[in-house]
Amino acid sequence: MATAHKLNDAAEAARAEIESYLEATSRKSLLRFITCGSVDDGKSTLIGRLLYDSKMLFEDQLDALASDSKRSGTQGEKLDLALLVDGLAAEREQGITIDVAYRFFTTDKRKFIVADTPGHEQYTRNMVTGASTADLAVILIDARKGVLTQTRRHSFLVHLLGIRNIVLAVNKMDLVGFDQGRFDAIVADYAAFAREVGLQSFTAIPVSGLDGDNVTSRSDAMPWYDGPALLEHLETVPVEAASYAEEPFRMAVQWVNRPNQNFRGYAGRIASGRVRVGDAISVLPAGRASHVARIVTFDGDLDEAVAGQSVTLTLADEVDCSRGDIIASAAAEPEPVSRLQATLVWMSDEAMVPHRSYWLKIGSQTVTAAIGGMGPIVDVNTMEQRRGLTLALNDIGQVDIDLDRRIPAVRYADNRRLGGFILIDKVTHATVAAGLVQAFPKSVLKASDAEDEKGSIQWIAGSGRRAHAARAAERLAALGRPAFVLDEAAIADLASDLGEEAQAERIRRAREVAKLMARAGVHVLVTLEASDEQAQPGRRIDAGSNDDEGADEWVI
């Protein structure tokens, strides 16, 4: 009896222990980071060291590592930790990393997902891929070599992809006698470069991946360094900013859930902000207004959901909303646009073809896109800018992109999830470029508070009105403002049921169309014959009979 009791107590204690552990670790956060460095910087060894020292290796992996180390290792009798992370057979033969690989390790404080990317310049695209989901970048420098061209390239790309947390890991300190002077000189050198590319801040840590100095715990070999070890830093660096929880609510609709007539839900992952039941929202790009009725999940309805969560929303009104639309807080709707200024990282062996049509996937929306204007192209090796007519593999260039329909405008700098896009080749279906939305040419903005961006209605009278309207439209277009001539031909279908005598109704219909267009930001030039009373709202302009003057002055 007593023994059984003891066993039960022991089992009970074990259960309590594991339950409290599970409870504690269920509150762990997640940090995704990328490691950048070249083949010789000891990157694989450093990651291998993080995996090895965080005790997340199992016995058979260690056995395999020991035998691999003997067969193809480069560390003599020691374990070659780099072999832990070199995956594909091809790269084991070549001794290099050729693709993005994802590694996982965990401590009591955080789970880590590491994107391990190659340092070879022909694989810049892989680094951009790895960086796109990372919240932090570890940039490796070989202490013997200092800041190299590729260090600059990696830093530039990491900065371009919007990673704000940067760790400069000065590796192989053992090979420079753990010399503080050497470390300080490299940090000063890098700081100068960081200012140049616009990096706000970075954390420099002297390490030795080979022996583990300052990797998981602080090293006795460098008493002059009083900062955290690499892992300590990774465990404590704040990641909240990357979650966009404090931004306005936005969610791209991935899928409309209609199991039956009585339920219509909009499924998606919240890109920014928070949403509560009753919140006023707008469905974009159409701008339809409604309120959030329910936040539905498998585990029951929620009162509130935040950025990063996958949820299903139902709305209070039956509004048209489908895949690709964005549900946004009514208080802060992004403007719908059909023209983007973007940075493209070209990822295909086949060069970009200007004006050819590509698919552009952004949010949960795929539209047809054509690349119009070309701005400067950056050479990531020299940081020099050049002009060109196309982009080749690994080129990074500024471009203007025309879309076949309007999408809500979100800049990459404001939200990586909604401001990043990919270009897809319509024939090969390959992902040919990564894009970052930078700005919106003014002409395509919807009417806003700024006076010069609003649409307008001009009622043009006089025998020269048609020529004036055409010239004004041309002039407006040249200034990048959308203009439309509303004449008899334009409303022919709209008024086809009307007889000759129904002139007032014809004008009324034209006026309503003009009002809608003006609201959408268009400058409407009406050339229908209308009386002063009918020509409302808007400006009434007498173009007179002279076809050659006046147009510029009164419309702009």
Added chain:
Amino acid sequence: MNAPATFKTRTLTHLEQLEAESIEIMREVVAETEKPVMLYSVGKDSAVMLHLARKAFYPAPPPFPLLHVDTTWKFRDMYALRDRVAEESGMELLVYRNPEAERQGINPFDHGALHTDMWKTEGLKQALDLYGFDAAFGGARRDEEKSRAKERIFSFRSASHRWDPKNQRPELWSLYNARKAPKETIRVFPISNWTELDIWQYIYAENIPIVPLYLAAPRPTVERDGLILMVDDDRFPLREGEVSVERSVRFRTLGCYPLTGAVESEASTLAEVIQEMLVATTSERQGRAIDKDGGGASMERKKQEGYF
């Protein structure tokens, strides 16, 4: 006066983030492909994947069927759970057995590597071709094996089901390019970024039903070629001198019972299993004989040939 409500920023936990990511992936597949299917192997990873699918499409049932590529050599407990879970989820369950393997009586005792090739690799290809599925969810994780660490979440297969590791599409942000040529198919791995520990923690937290074989119990076993094998039915031929011995064992991974090694354990509850796992010194795929034939690059080669 009403003060404006203030909310503390809530950072999602790692499991919440993994869950949200997997759900996002599944919805993307349903929106962008013609005829998806979920490969269901009855193991713990499949259990989690199915649970996530139910969450992703709630209140609708997941809008695709489950496909079990059967080898006829799974543990009996697995067949029982499979049928129960399919019924509970409200999803259609398709079971496919390679008729050629059935006719030839391919089995793990007499045919070695051919067993996996015929039943699993060929069986999967045949089933996908037969039903015309253009996307198949699989429960593979990147932490399982070296070559999986580099595989994309959306992994394309040629018309002949081959994987080309050197020609993978870059995957940026959460923008998945699901465009494909006719006859091309996609394997989608929604739990790519989960580790074994994540899987167990999630099963525990969400109370997800799993095959009882994951929990320790006295079972009839023999030790052969360094593996503890369970004598699950009378098709198991004992070699000369072998006797079935009752051991308290559990399984870290489940497959065909004659190919799946057990570990000796007293962990009869999920909490105890997790506790053992936290101090485990043997990684899970070691229990599978399948990864061992062909040396270090074995799994990569199998994948290129079309094995999941």
